[in-house]
Amino acid sequence: MARLRLKNPRRFDNTAYLYLLPAFLLLAVFTIYPLVNTILTSAKLDYRFLTGAYVRVSLRHYADIMADATFLRAVFNTAFIAFVCVPLSMLSALVTALLLNSIKKLRGFFTTLYYLPQVTNVIAAGMVFAFLFNSNFGLVNTMLGWIGIDPVAWISGVNIAKSAALYNQAYLRCLFVLLVYSLWSGLSMKVVLFLGGLQNINPQYYQVAQIDGTSRWRVLRKITLPLLSPTTIYVFITSVITAFKAYSAVVALFGNTYGPIGDNSKMMITIVGYIIDALGDYLSAGAISIASAAAVILLLIIMGLTALQLKLSQKWVHYK
Amino acid sequence: MSIRILKIINYLLLILIVISVLVPFFWMLSTALKSENEALMSPPQLLPATPHFENFVLALTVAPFLRYFLNTLIVSVSVVLLSTIVTVLASFAFARLEFRGKNALFFIVLASMMIPQEMLIITNFMTVAKLGWMNSYQALILPYCVNAFNIFLLRQTILQIPEDLYTAARIDGLGNFRYLRKVVLPIAKPTILTTMLLSLIWIWNTYAWPNLITTNDDLRMISNGLKYAFTQTSGFVRYELQMAAATLVTVPLIIIFVCLRKYIFAGMSKAGLKG
Numbered sequence: 309m310a311r312l313r314l315k316n317p318r319r320f321d322n323t324a325y326l327y328l329l330p331a332f333l334l335l336a337v338f339t340i341y342p343l344v345n346t347i348l349t350s351a352k353l354d355y356r357f358l359t360g361a362y363v364r365v366s367l368r369h370y371a372d373i374m375a376d377a378t379f380l381r382a383v384f385n386t387a388f389i390a391f392v393c394v395p396l397s398m399l400s401a402l403v404t405a406l407l408l409n410s411i412k413k414l415r416g417f418f419t420t421l422y423y424l425p426q427v428t429n430v431i432a433a434g435m436v437f438a439f440l441f442n443s444n445f446g447l448v449n450t451m452l453g454w455i456g457i458d459p460v461a462w463i464s465g466v467n468i469a470k471s472a473a474l475y476n477q478a479y480l481r482c483l484f485v486l487l488v489y490s491l492w493s494g495l496s497m498k499v500v501l502f503l504g505g506l507q508n509i510n511p512q513y514y515q516v517a518q519i520d521g522t523s524r525w526r527v528l529r530k531i532t533l534p535l536l537s538p539t540t541i542y543v544f545i546t547s548v549i550t551a552f553k554a555y556s557a558v559v560a561l562f563g564n565t566y567g568p569i570g571d572n573s574k575m576m577i578t579i580v581g582y583i584i585d586a587l588g589d590y591l592s593a594g595a596i597s598i599a600s601a602a603a604v605i606l607l608l609i610i611m612g613l614t615a616l617q618l619k620l621s622q623k624w625v626h627y628k
Numbered sequence: 629m630s631i632r633i634l635k636i637i638n639y640l641l642l643i644l645i646v647i648s649v650l651v652p653f654f655w656m657l658s659t660a661l662k663s664e665n666e667a668l669m670s671p672p673q674l675l676p677a678t679p680h681f682e683n684f685v686l687a688l689t690v691a692p693f694l695r696y697f698l699n700t701l702i703v704s705v706s707v708v709l710l711s712t713i714v715t716v717l718a719s720f721a722f723a724r725l726e727f728r729g730k731n732a733l734f735f736i737v738l739a740s741m742m743i744p745q746e747m748l749i750i751t752n753f754m755t756v757a758k759l760g761w762m763n764s765y766q767a768l769i770l771p772y773c774v775n776a777f778n779i780f781l782l783r784q785t786i787l788q789i790p791e792d793l794y795t796a797a798r799i800d801g802l803g804n805f806r807y808l809r810k811v812v813l814p815i816a817k818p819t820i821l822t823t824m825l826l827s828l829i830w831i832w833n834t835y836a837w838p839n840l841i842t843t844n845d846d847l848r849m850i851s852n853g854l855k856y857a858f859t860q861t862s863g864f865v866r867y868e869l870q871m872a873a874a875t876l877v878t879v880p881l882i883i884i885f886v887c888l889r890k891y892i893f894a895g896m897s898k899a900g901l902k903g
Contacts (some may be wrong), residue, residue, distance in 0.1 A: 553744050
């Protein structure tokens with residue numbers, strides 16, 4: 309200890325702990341303890357909330373979840389948001405940012421408008437989208453009518469129990485609504501981040517390309533996109549992580565049953581929805597264990613993605 | 629010239645994107661101003677014949693929305709104030725003070741950013757239930773009062789303040805806390821404002837946690853109130869009132885954003901740097 313103190317040019321300042329006390333007190337109670345406790349609870353067979361009793365330590369709840377059709381549906385839907393909605397929304401945001409980057413006038417004005425979805429209440433936005441896609445009174449069907457397309461029952465569970473084909477069609481329509489919502493709500497952040505990335509690119513590259521008479525397309529492919537790749541990776545991974553936490557938007561769009569009226573399979577449920585549903589049943593034995601096990605699976609996915617991001621951003625660091 | 633045409637196409641595309649971003653807002657507002665009959669017309673009309681502003685007043689009677697607004701205000705002001713104090717103190721310690729275990733503690737803060745809130749909800753729910761905090765303000769406020777990302781962001785800002793300033797202040801006999809108040813706070817004000825705004829947006833949108841721990845109408849926040857006000861009446865929905873309520877919930881944050889957007893964008897570009 310004494311040696312350490314000598315080595316350090318400045319004396320250790322014990323008041324630092326006072327400064328950190330509020331933050332760490334809160335972290336301990338609301339983050340660290342819950343983390344540990346959730347992992348432990350996930351391994352307690354039939355844990356009971358009221359008494360804290362459980363049968364024995366077991367990983368059976370993990371096995372149960374993996375065999376639960378609703379959980380697999382949740383994983384599939386979440387993966388749809390993460391790996392279909394996110395890339396498409398990134399593409400549209402990238403195009404928007406490229407367009408914004410090539411103008412000077414009104415850039416701030418456009419960026420502000422594009423950012424509006426981000427500050428719109430999620431529940432309000434979900435409700436508006438549900439109403440936009442309303443079969444009878446929605447704007448989407450009206451607009452389709454303008455180009456001669458018959459009204460579509462976007463969010464509808466009518467007759468879905470009759471055959472798998474009808475169910476799947478209803479499901480696809482709901483996925484489409486979710487995709488459109490994701491494109492709209494995901495644009496804001498991604499445009500701002502991409503625009504930031506584009507503006508960080510050294511203009512000398514473009515000057516050289518201009519002198520050489522390189523075509524716009526080639527400049528985009530050979531200069532802009534490679535130099536933008538650190539931003540692209542950052543946007544992709546953070547968006548995928550956000551996608552894995554999707555919940556409120558789905559509830560706002562499809563209701564507390566995660567599906568159109570008439571569906572009882574929780575058609576549009578997500579992983580977080582699965583956790584919250586299990587938690588809602590907290591008085592029955594094992595419900596909290598199931599919620600915890602699903603949460604641990606979610607944590608592992610997110611940790612894996614974060615590790616991937618760290619690895620990839622190190623790989624690309626020489627571009628910066 | 630073709631450059632000119634490209635420029636025009638460029639702007640036209642940007643306007644097209646603006647229109648698609650604004651369509652939901654248009655539909656929300658247009659429906660909010662319709663009469664009950666107009667809202668239930670099929671196919672619907674784009675605009676109401678005459679705007680029915682009384683819908684906004686009516687929407688407030690569907691559910692105690694004023695109460696929800698008040699609750700959201702109480703929670704967000706408390707969270708913003710408390711979490712700012714927590715963030716400023718912690719980020720100052722990490723940026724300027726030397727102490728044993730600094731790296732380990734900072735690692736814990738960074739690592740906690742990775743843990744999804746959605747995971748913590750389970751145990752926090754049990755904690756709150758056992759403490760008898762169901763349907764209480766402290767349960768709505770306290771879990772949001774520490775924000776690792778804000779600590780990280782503000783630490784970066786404080787690190788950029790020249791260390792000489794700190795050394796000089798210490799030589800002049802200025803204590804840590806006075807240095808923090810007199811030097812750090814004024815310089816870091818824009819970043820602090822950014823963290824406050826990010827917290828505010830976060831609280832305004834929060835849904836899952838309040839939904840779990842409030843069953844009492846007197847303690848609901850707007851997101852939950854909005855959701856419940858229009859789902860409990862089965863089958864028949866007054867869409868114009870639903871959209872009017874959605875408008876009321878959306879507008880305050882948009883006004884705050886438009887006024888203070890430069891702080892949000894500044895924070896965003898700082899956050900982007902770590903990518």
